[in-house]
Amino acid sequence: MNNTFSFPSEQKEGVYQAIMQRRDIRAQFTQDPISEELLDKLLRAAHHAPSVGFMQPWNFLIVRDLATKERVHQGFLEAHQESAEMFSEEKKTKYQGFKLEGIRESPVNLLITCDRERTGPVVIGRTVQPTMDLFSTVCAVQNLWLAARAEGIGVGWVSIIHEEKLREIFNLPDSVVVIAYLCIGHVTHFPEMPELEKAGWLPRLNLDELVFYETWGQKK
Amino acid sequence: MNNTFSFPSEQKEGVYQAIMQRRDIRAQFTQDPISEELLDKLLRAAHHAPSVGFMQPWNFLIVRDLATKERVHQGFLEAHQESAEMFSEEKKTKYQGFKLEGIRESPVNLLITCDRERTGPVVIGRTVQPTMDLFSTVCAVQNLWLAARAEGIGVGWVSIIHEEKLREIFNLPDSVVVIAYLCIGHVTHFPEMPELEKAGWLPRLNLDELVFYETWGQKK
Numbered sequence: 299m300n301n302t303f304s305f306p307s308e309q310k311e312g313v314y315q316a317i318m319q320r321r322d323i324r325a326q327f328t329q330d331p332i333s334e335e336l337l338d339k340l341l342r343a344a345h346h347a348p349s350v351g352f353m354q355p356w357n358f359l360i361v362r363d364l365a366t367k368e369r370v371h372q373g374f375l376e377a378h379q380e381s382a383e384m385f386s387e388e389k390k391t392k393y394q395g396f397k398l399e400g401i402r403e404s405p406v407n408l409l410i411t412c413d414r415e416r417t418g419p420v421v422i423g424r425t426v427q428p429t430m431d432l433f434s435t436v437c438a439v440q441n442l443w444l445a446a447r448a449e450g451i452g453v454g455w456v457s458i459i460h461e462e463k464l465r466e467i468f469n470l471p472d473s474v475v476v477i478a479y480l481c482i483g484h485v486t487h488f489p490e491m492p493e494l495e496k497a498g499w500l501p502r503l504n505l506d507e508l509v510f511y512e513t514w515g516q517k518k
Numbered sequence: 519m520n521n522t523f524s525f526p527s528e529q530k531e532g533v534y535q536a537i538m539q540r541r542d543i544r545a546q547f548t549q550d551p552i553s554e555e556l557l558d559k560l561l562r563a564a565h566h567a568p569s570v571g572f573m574q575p576w577n578f579l580i581v582r583d584l585a586t587k588e589r590v591h592q593g594f595l596e597a598h599q600e601s602a603e604m605f606s607e608e609k610k611t612k613y614q615g616f617k618l619e620g621i622r623e624s625p626v627n628l629l630i631t632c633d634r635e636r637t638g639p640v641v642i643g644r645t646v647q648p649t650m651d652l653f654s655t656v657c658a659v660q661n662l663w664l665a666a667r668a669e670g671i672g673v674g675w676v677s678i679i680h681e682e683k684l685r686e687i688f689n690l691p692d693s694v695v696v697i698a699y700l701c702i703g704h705v706t707h708f709p710e711m712p713e714l715e716k717a718g719w720l721p722r723l724n725l726d727e728l729v730f731y732e733t734w735g736q737k738k
Contacts (some may be wrong), residue, residue: 303670303707304670305667308529308532309536311532312532313533314563315525316533317567317665320568343534343537345725346540352712352719360730420604420605422613423618423675425678426679427680429652436656437659437660439657440567440660441660441664447525449521451521458643459646459647484521492572499572500573500574502572509577513689
């Protein structure tokens with residue numbers, strides 16, 4: 299069914315293409331700079347995410363300084379080594395073979411944080427689900443990621459680094475928590491499939507198997 | 519700067535329009551049904567969210583049964599009353615005046631969950647940031663929300679209900695946590711501004727004030 303408020307077909311297609319062609323970019327960054335204008339468009343997309351109680355708890359910390367990127371990369375290396383030890387021997391070798399970040403190669407790194415005290419202690423919609431402000435900020439990450447894909451810009455989310463390390467490097471206040479550390483840049487190409495899918499690490503799940511009706515576990 | 523991988527302008531515009539025109543819908547649902555085909559498109563958009571370690575930890579539980587919606591609504595009412603007591607007297611009256619859910623009016627409710635044990639205890643990218651699977655699932659929520667906006671479909675996120683209540687109603691297993699309870703349906707219209715902004719509860723923040731450079735608090 300079409301309806302009054304649906305977008306024209308090309309615009310609708312854009313939304314689905316951004317969703318389907320978005321990739322986590324690690325190995326495909328080029329050195330081409332990201333213009334201030336473009337970065338501002340991406341941040342504006344993030345800033346228009348849904349936010350619990352209209353709290354807008356996010357901040358955006360733009361990193362271009364190579365010395366800072368090196369410190370973050372060092373933090374990644376430490377956490378990466380520590381993480382490798384958690385896998386079985388067979389998986390460990392495969393894990394170590396993956397390229398999992400593009401911190402130094404990407405022209406822009408972006409730390410997205412959530413200020414848990416932004417609008418005071420009582421926030422509409424966060425009263426009984428205290429993680430809602432964190433989740434709002436994740437929505438901002440996804441907005442940025444999709445806008446970036448539409449602009450032909452790659453984004454990679456680096457989660458193999460301790461939050462403590464990022465807090466220390468960027469001198470975050472106590473009320474502020476890390477949500478995402480992103481690498482942003484132009485790319486040589488967007489891989490056709492997620493890299494872990496292509497590498498046979500895990501398969502794409504069948505959507506039908508993930509959908510239930512009326513109660514947990516009930517199929518149609 | 520344009521580049522090889524950027525979308526055609528109409529498609530790009532679609533992404534930005536979905537981001538800017540997306541609203542949290544509570545009071546504008548109509549009774550028109552959502553077709554299976556359309557719902558499947560929205561779930562497919564959610565299913566193509568980024569997921570840490572390609573874990574795809576989500577499930578989608580579709581609710582159309584009014585008796586179930588009534589139970590969820592009862593859970594909302596209890597949490598809503600409890601929440602009202604947290605506000606100062608002045609804000610409490612205003613809080614109580616807001617319409618904050620469309621559980622019974624929307625034709626489809628959707629519970630989106632995260633199975634924390636989906637692919638075993640060790641997940642690439644979740645080794646030192648244990649909330650990453652939750653965050654992946656939030657990205658799925660945002661994908662669905664944007665695809666819905668492009669289709670002219672309204673979505674509202676109900677967070678004023680205790681997770682325990684939802685676990686009980688839907689009989690969730692221990693490894694599965696609630697990420698979002700959504701109301702989905704056609705709408706009479708999409709409000710021009712977020713409702714809490716329009717009501718003067720909180721203002722839209724100035725993006726420039728939220729952006730820092732190189733370290734916390736540093737302006738350009």
